[in-house]
Amino acid sequence: MNDDRPVLLETRGTCLHLTLNRPRALNALSHTMVRLLDEALSRAEHDASIESVLLTGAGDRGLCAGGDIRALHDDARASGRESLEFWRDEYRLNARIARFPKPYVALMDGIVMGGGVGVSAHSGIRVVTERSRVAMPETAIGFVPDVGGTRLLAAAPGELGTHLALTGRSVGAADAVLCGLADHHVPARLLPDLIEALGEPAGQDASVAGIVRRFATKPPAGELAAQRDWIDGCYAADSVEEILRQLRESGVPAAEAAADELLTKSPLALKVTLAAVRRAARLDSLEAVLDQEFRVSSRAFEHPDFVEGVRARIIDKDNEPQWKPGSLAEVDDQEVARFFAPLGPGEQELGLAPGPTHTPVDEGQAG
Numbered sequence: 596m597n598d599d600r601p602v603l604l605e606t607r608g609t610c611l612h613l614t615l616n617r618p619r620a621l622n623a624l625s626h627t628m629v630r631l632l633d634e635a636l637s638r639a640e641h642d643a644s645i646e647s648v649l650l651t652g653a654g655d656r657g658l659c660a661g662g663d664i665r666a667l668h669d670d671a672r673a674s675g676r677e678s679l680e681f682w683r684d685e686y687r688l689n690a691r692i693a694r695f696p697k698p699y700v701a702l703m704d705g706i707v708m709g710g711g712v713g714v715s716a717h718s719g720i721r722v723v724t725e726r727s728r729v730a731m732p733e734t735a736i737g738f739v740p741d742v743g744g745t746r747l748l749a750a751a752p753g754e755l756g757t758h759l760a761l762t763g764r765s766v767g768a769a770d771a772v773l774c775g776l777a778d779h780h781v782p783a784r785l786l787p788d789l790i791e792a793l794g795e796p797a798g799q800d801a802s803v804a805g806i807v808r809r810f811a812t813k814p815p816a817g818e819l820a821a822q823r824d825w826i827d828g829c830y831a832a833d834s835v836e837e838i839l840r841q842l843r844e845s846g847v848p849a850a851e852a853a854a855d856e857l858l859t860k861s862p863l864a865l866k867v868t869l870a871a872v873r874r875a876a877r878l879d880s881l882e883a884v885l886d887q888e889f890r891v892s893s894r895a896f897e898h899p900d901f902v903e904g905v906r907a908r909i910i911d912k913d914n915e916p917q918w919k920p921g922s923l924a925e926v927d928d929q930e931v932a933r934f935f936a937p938l939g940p941g942e943q944e945l946g947l948a949p950g951p952t953h954t955p956v957d958e959g960q961a962g
Contacts, residue, residue: 607794618654661709698803713742732763737900754830769817780814882947
């Protein structure tokens with residue numbers, strides 16, 4: 596009999612094994628799942644019999660494809676507010692994972708996107724496989740990287756994070772490790788053995804990290820290391836328009852392909868994303884970045900590009916979104932700055948970081 600609980604909990608030895616259990620939806624996160632994960636981690640943190648946590652996804656397609664985009668789309672169309680409460684709890688969960696005091700192992704096998712990055716890439720021990728595809732693809736649906744993703748991408752070497760944030764491209768195991776989104780590569784065929792080993796009593800000299808390292812191998816070759824020259828050169832620019840110009844003029848076919856790709860994204864989302872990554876690099880904690888991302892997500896949720904992007908990419912799948920504004924030139928700097936302003940009357944800030952996290956407009960990158 597299949598277990599239809601959205602999050603499965605199993606204690607193996609001293610390890611609490613959490614499984615995201617919506618395989619037909621690629622384990623997309625619902626609000627219920629976020630709450631269940633948070634409750635489980637709260638209990639595990641204070642349970643002396645639990646020494647580590649393991650996160651996996653049901654099925655063989657991926658850990659988690661992100662939040663439930665269709666539910667978010669429907670809520671936005673109905674001018675609802677449930678999505679904001681989902682993000683409020685989700686971002687708090689992301690912060691809890693990052694500060695979790697016990698070893699937290701995330702098996703990032705298969706597809707790991709958006710919210711899936713949030714529940715895995717902030718953990719202490721992050722494992723990818725040859726099947727992993729890790730991405731923050733939000734600009735394609737008129738949204739902006741969140742779940743602490745702008746902090747992760749801002750910390751990637753050179754301008755790799757800017758490239759991934761704007762294009763939304765997915766990366767494999769080697770590039771995920773290079774960009775600081777993962778720590779170890781373990782062949783997918785060894786995951787059952789790794790899971791079993793993590794549930795066995797550890798010897799005096801053993802550690803959770805040491806167990807993972809025993810199974811780790813060198814990943815298949817990536818792509819980004821060889822592309823650093825043009826990526827770092829082109830994406831260091833202060834505006835999306837200048838990035839596009841440099842990509843076009845680089846004479847590198849891969850750079851020109853990236854420029855073509857950027858032109859399919861929401862112009863507003865591109866400019867806000869660039870500003871978000873640049874600002875995240877100047878904030879001093881994940882909590883401050885999550886506070887900023889909550890403001891940005893709240894504003895993006897209200898903008899028609901989000902509903903239109905989900906319609907075009909996921910629901911109707913015509914891949915012909917009608918963005919508003921339709922071009923980068925039409926995106927006003929003040930509109931970009933509005934995404935980062937404190938929330939207005941009747942709106943509640945996330946408030947994870949002590950003190951203000953708002954970057955004054957004249958100090959920020961408008962994109």
